[in-house]
Amino acid sequence: MGKSRDLSEFERGMIVGVRRAGCSISETVNRLGFSKTAVSRVYREWCEKQKTSSHRGSCGRKRLVDDSGEKTMEKVVEANNHATTEQIQALYNSSGQRKPISLTTTRRTLKRLGYSRRAQRQDTLVLAGMDALAEYTSCPEQVETSTDLLKSSSDNEQDPSVATDLTCSNEK
Structure with a gap:
């Protein structure tokens, strides 16, 4: 059980x-x-x-990176914000800590502190999406949506005299 x-x-x-x-x-x-x-x-x-x-919280293996070690790691990351995890590990181990830590411990600690590559990628994607949205909304004459375009393209096949121009009048 x-x-x-x-x-x-x-x-x-x-x-x-x-x-x-x-x-x-x-x-x-x-x-x-x-x-x-x-x-x-x-x-x-x-x-x-x-x-x-x-008293279950006091059992198990003690952490190699305690509260003061987490502060040290945060300082290392803030001072070298473009460093890789291997570089952060080397800088942390050379900063005078009692026990050196492995790469896995470094990654686990960084994740616990809120540093992750995934969050940075999501931020980049969000910014790219916001830029695309700003560019799309900056053209007020363009009111057709993708479903409107599909409908108009199927209508255009029957009537060739109707043309669809998707360029923004501000860009001409």
Whole structure:
């Protein structure tokens, strides 16, 4: 069976409150919808330690790039905003950090800090789209849309005397 999410402090408090009000484990499960294991574990922890907090956030491997390392990396990126990830890694490692970091750690940290190539590409595409829209709207005489053009081109096949001119009068 898969691992479910952690209970919030509010949910843990609800379990303790319902159990303290005199409900059994089964009644608590039926009322709140949590598993029997979760209800019994949270209530037992509260009875033993008088607290219900989860300590799962303090487990796992410690980060190589902590808060001060993130600040250092931000300074490196701001000073060399056109540098590649390999160059950023080399500059970060030469900046006097205790442990050198790998290229993967550099990329992961940059992503966590909000630096990504994808966002830059999207910004470029948005700017290009805005330029195209500005150019299109700068020609007020051009009111035909692509569906109008399709209709008029099919009409023109039957009547060759009708011509379609898509050039803007401002450009002539």
